[in-house]
Amino acid sequence: MSKLPIDVPKEKLQQVRMDMFRKVQREKRTKKRTFSVAIVFLLCLSFLFSIRVSPTIASHVAKIPGLESLVSAVARDEGIKDIVDNEYYEEINVTKSKNGLSLTLQGVIADHTGLVLFYDANASFDILKLNLEEVQLFQGDERIGGGGSFDGITKNKTHISSSVEYDFLEPFDYTSKDFKAVFHFNDKDKGNIEITVPFTLQNEIAKEKIFTANQTVNVGGQKFTITQIRRSPLEMALDIEVDEANTMEILSFDDIAVVMQDGELRKSKRLPLSKNKREGKFTLYLQSNYFHDPESLKIIIGAVHAVPKGEDFIEVDFGTKEVLKKPDYFDWDISVTQQDVSVAINKRAQSRFLLLTDAVKEDGTGLEFKGATVSQEEQYEIETTQFEDYDGKAKIYINYFFNPIGENIELNIPLQ
Numbered sequence: 001m002s003k004l005p006i007d008v009p010k011e012k013l014q015q016v017r018m019d020m021f022r023k024v025q026r027e028k029r030t031k032k033r034t035f036s037v038a039i040v041f042l043l044c045l046s047f048l049f050s051i052r053v054s055p056t057i058a059s060h061v062a063k064i065p066g067l068e069s070l071v072s073a074v075a076r077d078e079g080i081k082d083i084v085d086n087e088y089y090e091e092i093n094v095t096k097s098k099n100g101l102s103l104t105l106q107g108v109i110a111d112h113t114g115l116v117l118f119y120d121a122n123a124s125f126d127i128l129k130l131n132l133e134e135v136q137l138f139q140g141d142e143r144i145g146g147g148g149s150f151d152g153i154t155k156n157k158t159h160i161s162s163s164v165e166y167d168f169l170e171p172f173d174y175t176s177k178d179f180k181a182v183f184h185f186n187d188k189d190k191g192n193i194e195i196t197v198p199f200t201l202q203n204e205i206a207k208e209k210i211f212t213a214n215q216t217v218n219v220g221g222q223k224f225t226i227t228q229i230r231r232s233p234l235e236m237a238l239d240i241e242v243d244e245a246n247t248m249e250i251l252s253f254d255d256i257a258v259v260m261q262d263g264e265l266r267k268s269k270r271l272p273l274s275k276n277k278r279e280g281k282f283t284l285y286l287q288s289n290y291f292h293d294p295e296s297l298k299i300i301i302g303a304v305h306a307v308p309k310g311e312d313f314i315e316v317d318f319g320t321k322e323v324l325k326k327p328d329y330f331d332w333d334i335s336v337t338q339q340d341v342s343v344a345i346n347k348r349a350q351s352r353f354l355l356l357t358d359a360v361k362e363d364g365t366g367l368e369f370k371g372a373t374v375s376q377e378e379q380y381e382i383e384t385t386q387f388e389d390y391d392g393k394a395k396i397y398i399n400y401f402f403n404p405i406g407e408n409i410e411l412n413i414p415l416q
Helices: 012-025 036-049 054-062 068-076 078-085
Strands: 089-100 101-111 112-125 131-138 158-168 178-187 192-202 211-218 222-230 234-244 247-257 265-267 282-286 296-308 311-316 320-323 333-337 342-345 356-361 370-378 381-389 393-397 404-414
Touching: 068 078, 068 101, 068 112, 068 265, 089 192, 101 178, 101 192, 112 131, 131 158, 211 404, 222 296, 222 404, 234 247, 247 282, 265 282, 311 333, 320 333
Parallel strands: none
Antiparallel strands: 089 101, 101 112, 112 158, 131 178, 178 192, 211 222, 222 234, 234 282, 247 265, 247 296, 296 404, 311 320, 311 393, 333 342, 342 381, 356 393, 370 381
């Protein structure tokens, strides 16, 4: 088979791939408030609406304890700005302390697609060596599966401000609104510090807005259909089904965005692949436009990437540490050591990440993904993926490879 055609690389795709990879690596009001505190809080929130046009104001507001992480979220996601503007953000303001570390859960955003915790912490000791290792989330006494992903932490010697985000693959049931978050910190000198913060949601959970689209797109002879559009406060989801008659395996969609009426773009929010990808189904997640009701949606897709069917995986033998099969277009060196698979990707290549997170054993059962890292060499980036302990053969699927079969696609979908 001949090499796949490779177009001129787009630098803007690099950040998208980096965000996707980091996402994979990371694979998780009970206290009465005084009137004066509430007023100060509302006054501070009023500044949030101007931070996009005034970076100076944003930098000052971000220094107010308890608001840094919310300001950061608003600055990077217009959907979060809408949530604050429409008073869907719920203030919690519960503080718990342990071993000289005081943590305040400032507020929560919750809907059927996810839950975001905004918190800050203050310490009586130098916390530059303090790391947040895990945040467990419980509904009542039942732990919610999966782990939260951590936003970048704003930290100085005694203060932390950050957020934890939980993404749900299935609509979450809020039959109980009683929760607790268990923060697991580790400090080089003080060891493990575990802080449990209980909280109860008071606000009504917004209902998902679902629209049946059924719009089919033909890209280079390969067809896919946007079946429905689901909108929640935290994100917008585009459900896609791929035509079984396609001769190529669609791997990914790059630079997905919805164009708002004022020309603003609501862009990709999280890893745009669903757990049913190998069954011909994708879900693309975008920043939300829940609080807007346009007559139509203009969707743009920067590129659709695909490879020939049956050529979307690497086969290895963990027992003999051999590579048994790889696609003809795959020029990079692969090494197998214990339960790790490492690929040396040339830094000049467009496919800077492969996202080798999905694998199956010889008997067809899944091989559990444990984690992934990227290391740097002079000419290469080494992507190493670790799986569960397994002494046998496995197919490891390629989830990203730069080979656009269509670019700069625009779709107009009526919503009325």
